[in-house]
Amino acid sequence: MAEIMLKKVAPCKAVVIEGQGPYDKVGPIFRELFEWLSKKGLKPAGPSFGIYYDNPDEVPPEKCRYKICFPIEIPVSPTGGEIAGDERVKLKDIPGAEMACIAHYGSYSKIGPVWGKLCEWIDREGYNWAGPGREVYIKCPGMTEKEEELVTEIQIPVKKS
Helix, strand or coil, X not given: CCCCEEEEECCEEEEEEEEECCHHHCHHHHHHHHHHHHHCCCCCCCCCEEEECCCCCCCCHHHCEEEEEEEECXXXXXXXCECCCCCCCEXXXXXXXXXXXXXXXXXXXXXXXXXXXXXXXXHHCCEXXXXXXXXXXXXXXXXXXXXXXXXXXXXXXXXXX
Protein backbone atom coordinates (compact mmCIF):
# COMPACT_ATOMS: atom_id res chain seq x y z
CA MET A 1 0.00 0.00 0.00
CA ALA A 2 1.15 3.55 -0.69
CA GLU A 3 2.81 5.96 1.70
CA ILE A 4 0.85 8.70 3.46
CA MET A 5 2.12 12.26 3.11
CA LEU A 6 1.11 15.82 3.90
CA LYS A 7 1.05 18.34 1.08
CA LYS A 8 -0.28 21.79 0.34
CA VAL A 9 -2.96 21.69 -2.38
CA ALA A 10 -3.47 25.03 -4.13
CA PRO A 11 -6.93 26.52 -4.65
CA CYS A 12 -8.37 26.30 -8.15
CA LYS A 13 -11.25 27.30 -10.37
CA ALA A 14 -13.32 24.35 -11.49
CA VAL A 15 -16.45 23.49 -13.41
CA VAL A 16 -18.64 21.53 -11.03
CA ILE A 17 -21.76 19.41 -10.94
CA GLU A 18 -23.15 19.05 -7.43
CA GLY A 19 -25.37 16.17 -6.50
CA GLN A 20 -26.59 13.63 -4.04
CA GLY A 21 -26.69 9.86 -4.31
CA PRO A 22 -24.52 6.75 -4.17
CA TYR A 23 -20.86 7.54 -4.74
CA ASP A 24 -20.40 4.42 -6.86
CA LYS A 25 -22.86 5.87 -9.42
CA VAL A 26 -21.02 9.16 -10.19
CA GLY A 27 -19.02 7.85 -13.20
CA PRO A 28 -21.50 9.11 -15.81
CA ILE A 29 -21.39 12.58 -14.22
CA PHE A 30 -17.65 12.82 -14.97
CA ARG A 31 -18.39 11.98 -18.62
CA GLU A 32 -21.22 14.53 -18.72
CA LEU A 33 -18.97 17.26 -17.31
CA PHE A 34 -16.10 16.40 -19.68
CA GLU A 35 -18.52 16.57 -22.65
CA TRP A 36 -19.76 19.96 -21.40
CA LEU A 37 -16.16 21.23 -21.36
CA SER A 38 -15.53 19.85 -24.85
CA LYS A 39 -18.62 21.60 -26.24
CA LYS A 40 -17.26 24.88 -24.82
CA GLY A 41 -13.88 24.21 -26.48
CA LEU A 42 -12.14 23.86 -23.12
CA LYS A 43 -9.68 21.36 -21.70
CA PRO A 44 -9.22 20.51 -18.02
CA ALA A 45 -6.21 22.11 -16.34
CA GLY A 46 -5.50 18.96 -14.34
CA PRO A 47 -7.03 15.68 -13.25
CA SER A 48 -10.71 15.49 -12.41
CA PHE A 49 -11.69 15.04 -8.80
CA GLY A 50 -14.66 14.38 -6.60
CA ILE A 51 -15.34 16.08 -3.28
CA TYR A 52 -17.28 13.72 -1.03
CA TYR A 53 -19.08 15.19 1.98
CA ASP A 54 -20.54 12.16 3.73
CA ASN A 55 -19.29 8.83 5.04
CA PRO A 56 -21.30 6.16 3.18
CA ASP A 57 -20.94 3.87 6.23
CA GLU A 58 -22.90 6.44 8.27
CA VAL A 59 -25.17 8.17 5.73
CA PRO A 60 -27.66 6.33 3.47
CA PRO A 61 -26.21 6.16 -0.08
CA GLU A 62 -29.09 8.15 -1.59
CA LYS A 63 -28.30 11.05 0.81
CA CYS A 64 -24.52 11.19 0.22
CA ARG A 65 -23.50 14.61 -1.15
CA TYR A 66 -20.75 15.26 -3.70
CA LYS A 67 -19.20 17.72 -6.13
CA ILE A 68 -17.74 16.36 -9.37
CA CYS A 69 -15.03 18.75 -10.60
CA PHE A 70 -12.72 19.50 -13.50
CA PRO A 71 -10.14 22.22 -12.81
CA ILE A 72 -9.82 24.93 -15.45
CA GLU A 73 -7.02 27.43 -16.02
CA ILE A 74 -9.04 30.60 -16.41
CA PRO A 75 -12.75 31.26 -16.55
CA VAL A 76 -12.59 32.49 -20.16
CA SER A 77 -13.75 30.60 -23.23
CA PRO A 78 -11.61 30.24 -26.40
CA THR A 79 -13.88 32.81 -28.06
CA GLY A 80 -12.89 35.39 -25.45
CA GLY A 81 -16.06 35.57 -23.37
CA GLU A 82 -16.23 34.54 -19.76
CA ILE A 83 -17.30 30.97 -19.13
CA ALA A 84 -20.84 30.82 -17.87
CA GLY A 85 -22.31 27.80 -16.19
CA ASP A 86 -25.89 26.70 -16.62
CA GLU A 87 -28.57 25.03 -14.52
CA ARG A 88 -26.43 21.93 -14.06
CA VAL A 89 -22.80 23.08 -14.39
CA LYS A 90 -21.40 25.79 -12.13
CA LEU A 91 -18.08 27.62 -12.03
CA LYS A 92 -16.70 27.38 -8.48
CA ASP A 93 -13.65 28.40 -6.48
CA ILE A 94 -12.30 25.27 -4.82
CA PRO A 95 -10.28 26.11 -1.71
CA GLY A 96 -6.76 24.89 -1.16
CA ALA A 97 -5.63 23.25 2.06
CA GLU A 98 -2.99 21.19 3.74
CA MET A 99 -3.98 17.64 2.85
CA ALA A 100 -3.17 14.22 4.20
CA CYS A 101 -2.81 12.13 1.03
CA ILE A 102 -2.47 8.52 0.00
CA ALA A 103 -2.51 6.89 -3.43
CA HIS A 104 -4.78 3.99 -4.31
CA TYR A 105 -3.89 1.73 -7.23
CA GLY A 106 -6.60 -0.34 -8.86
CA SER A 107 -10.35 -0.77 -8.78
CA TYR A 108 -12.57 1.83 -7.15
CA SER A 109 -14.46 -1.04 -5.51
CA LYS A 110 -11.38 -1.62 -3.31
CA ILE A 111 -10.77 2.01 -2.27
CA GLY A 112 -12.67 1.86 1.06
CA PRO A 113 -9.85 0.30 3.12
CA VAL A 114 -7.41 2.92 1.79
CA TRP A 115 -9.73 5.68 3.06
CA GLY A 116 -9.76 3.81 6.39
CA LYS A 117 -5.97 3.68 6.54
CA LEU A 118 -5.74 7.43 5.90
CA CYS A 119 -8.38 8.20 8.55
CA GLU A 120 -6.51 6.08 11.11
CA TRP A 121 -3.26 7.90 10.30
CA ILE A 122 -4.97 11.30 10.75
CA ASP A 123 -6.18 10.28 14.24
CA ARG A 124 -2.89 8.66 15.23
CA GLU A 125 -0.82 11.69 14.15
CA GLY A 126 -2.98 14.19 16.06
CA TYR A 127 -4.76 15.84 13.14
CA ASN A 128 -8.41 16.74 12.68
CA TRP A 129 -10.42 16.81 9.46
CA ALA A 130 -10.70 20.38 8.16
CA GLY A 131 -13.20 19.79 5.36
CA PRO A 132 -14.60 17.11 3.04
CA GLY A 133 -12.37 14.44 1.51
CA ARG A 134 -11.47 14.29 -2.16
CA GLU A 135 -10.53 11.67 -4.68
CA VAL A 136 -8.25 12.95 -7.44
CA TYR A 137 -8.36 10.69 -10.49
CA ILE A 138 -4.75 10.67 -11.67
CA LYS A 139 -5.28 7.77 -14.08
CA CYS A 140 -8.97 7.19 -14.72
CA PRO A 141 -11.07 4.83 -16.89
CA GLY A 142 -10.74 7.09 -19.95
CA MET A 143 -6.95 6.63 -19.79
CA THR A 144 -6.83 2.87 -19.38
CA GLU A 145 -9.03 -0.15 -19.95
CA LYS A 146 -7.46 -2.12 -17.09
CA GLU A 147 -8.80 -1.55 -13.57
CA GLU A 148 -5.44 -2.47 -12.02
CA GLU A 149 -3.87 0.54 -13.79
CA LEU A 150 -6.23 3.10 -12.22
CA VAL A 151 -4.52 5.63 -9.89
CA THR A 152 -6.51 7.69 -7.39
CA GLU A 153 -5.12 10.04 -4.78
CA ILE A 154 -7.27 10.37 -1.67
CA GLN A 155 -6.91 13.80 -0.04
CA ILE A 156 -8.31 14.87 3.32
CA PRO A 157 -7.83 18.47 4.50
CA VAL A 158 -6.31 18.49 7.97
CA LYS A 159 -5.31 20.75 10.86
CA LYS A 160 -3.16 19.83 13.80
CA SER A 161 -5.24 19.40 16.97
